[in-house]
Amino acid sequence: MFDAKNDKPLGGVQALKRKLTEIRDRQPDTEPATITEVVRAVLTTISDELTAKESSLLREVEELGRMIASTKSEIAALRVDDITDRDIPFATDELDAIVEHTAHATNAILESCELLDEVAATVSGEAAAKLQAATTKIYEACGFQDITGQRITKVVGTLKTIEAKVAHIVSAFGTAGAGVRAVPVHVASDADLLNGPQLPAHAMDQSDIDRLLADF
Amino acid sequence: MPIDKAMNVLIVDDYKTMLRIIRNLLKQIDFNNVEEAADGTEALQKLRAGNFGLVISDWNMAPMTGLQLLQEVRADNRLKAMPFIMITAESKTENVIAAKAAGVSNYIVKPFNAETLKEKIEKVLAHV
Missing domain, CATH: 1.10.287 (Helix Hairpins)
Structure with missing residues (x-):
């Protein structure tokens, strides 16, 4: 919906108010309760067209959107x-x-x-x-x-x-x-064998190596 | 057969401190003719140009690692019988197996002591 004067999109609530005013200008006798009833009927129709699965999916997508926005903020804060x-x-x-x-x-x-x-x-x-x-x-x-x-x-x-x-x-x-x-990350040709010093709990000591060599 | 301690020994390591330590430990067991190289490439040049009786090399060096140096030595007709001891912090089983497969004469894991160095040198040179 566009502002007729400025040709710019209007905000949702503002646009709705403008539309309701237009309707009231054209139909001065229309009761607000009637309009409310019509809007509710439209929303119910939309809602009825979604299956339970689609509604659930929609909620999950909305939740994902909120999570992504929140994560973006957290990353920015980092x-x-x-x-x-x-x-x-x-x-x-x-x-x-x-x-x-x-x-x-x-x-x-x-x-x-x-x-x-x-x-x-x-x-x-x-x-x-x-x-x-x-x-x-x-x-x-x-x-x-x-x-x-x-x-x-x-x-x-x-x-x-x-x-x-x-x-x-x-x-x-x-x-x-x-x-x-x-x-x-630089990867050397035999990088898979270059592990550097091992922590004592994970290392073979000299006697382990001597035994291993003796096995050949 | 007695070991010829007048032989030239090439020690290879990219840590100058380590070269200095090994040189001094070798001196204490009467190996006084010691030359140094900072990586496999320099070591290979020195080995091809000189007359060495033993190589003691680290593994983790760039651009040529100790394992690549060993492979080059074993592929060289003039050098292939050279006694080659690897001294390294790489202590995983696959490292020892790879070194053995490439033809290492013996393998010392860091940190090591002087007694281990002496024992391995004597063992390797006894088979020459």
């Missing part, structure tokens, strides 16, 4: 741009800094350890053996830097996957995430 542009890059930078700092500290420890090895070479007997045993243990312990580095790399990969998935969900809803692009 400020996805902040997550992908600021939060995740910040987290990955922090993790990279951890790797860098532990590498720096480990190298300082190794340097001191190498100096102790040089000292050990200048002494003999029990003192030399004790010094070497101590430096061996330090070298072994410094392996933590490699393991933690690989674990952190895995976490960074997981964060990037989450970032890509969030962007994908937002883009699927076509709202709130305008400008958010899915980050392509």
